[in-house]
Amino acid sequence: MASLSIxxxxxxxxxxxxxxxxxxxxxxxLYSPPKIVCSGGFGRDFPESNEKFxxxxxxxxxxxxxxxxxxxxxxxxxxxxxxxxxxxxxxxxRCERAFVGNTIGQAxxxxxxxxxxxxxxxxNEQSNLKGKSLAAALMSExxxxxxxxxxxxxxxxxxxxxxxxxVNFSNAVLDRVVFNKANLQGAVFRNTVLSGSTFDEAQxxxxxxxxxxxxxxDLQKLCRNATINxxxxxxxxxx
Numbered sequence: 001m002a003s004l005s006i007x008x009x010x011x012x013x014x015x016x017x018x019x020x021x022x023x024x025x026x027x028x029x030l031y032s033p034p035k036i037v038c039s040g041g042f043g044r045d046f047p048e049s050n051e052k053f054x055x056x057x058x059x060x061x062x063x064x065x066x067x068x069x070x071x072x073x074x075x076x077x078x079x080x081x082x083x084x085x086x087x088x089x090x091x092x093x094r095c096e097r098a099f100v101g102n103t104i105g106q107a108x109x110x111x112x113x114x115x116x117x118x119x120x121x122x123x124n125e126q127s128n129l130k131g132k133s134l135a136a137a138l139m140s141e142x143x144x145x146x147x148x149x150x151x152x153x154x155x156x157x158x159x160x161x162x163x164x165x166x167v168n169f170s171n172a173v174l175d176r177v178v179f180n181k182a183n184l185q186g187a188v189f190r191n192t193v194l195s196g197s198t199f200d201e202a203q204x205x206x207x208x209x210x211x212x213x214x215x216x217x218d219l220q221k222l223c224r225n226a227t228i229n230x231x232x233x234x235x236x237x238x239x
Contacts, residue, residue: 101132
């Protein structure tokens, strides 16, 4: 399991101690969870609300649930600089694990057994990866060139430096994937969920982004990638 290492400095100096406190307070302010208030009160204003407005109360509850889930996600900063990956798996069949995938978790990035696909080669794989759940898979330096990965679920996967040239990701769920320094030339992201994923220094020449599902902030970051050609920028709506 990946772990985060956060160094803590110890000092007896009161000046440094107060500076540390100010820094922590500012950090808490920057990343404090947004406050979501869901108030009831149909009954006070509408005497007949129990019958006529019950469906509104149900809708309100659903909306509050969505907002609360967003608040938890938005309040968790991504700390990638100190990410430590586990040692390479010694399982001789670890690359074949991609053909089975995870049986639990999926979009939550939870798995029954870690999928370590680092340095594996799936070039032109056309049948065994489609629709698989590869949540939280370790994919750095792996090769998927020309593979069919339609409808795959790769939530929270770590694919730094991997190669996905010409991969078909149509209808796939690729949220919160780290694609930094990956080669995604000619990849097809048609009707693909990309929310929360990062593409720092990734190669995206000739990538297709038709009907891609991505948040506004994530879109702004993606549009900064200078390798995306004019057609791709038009499909994304980059300005």
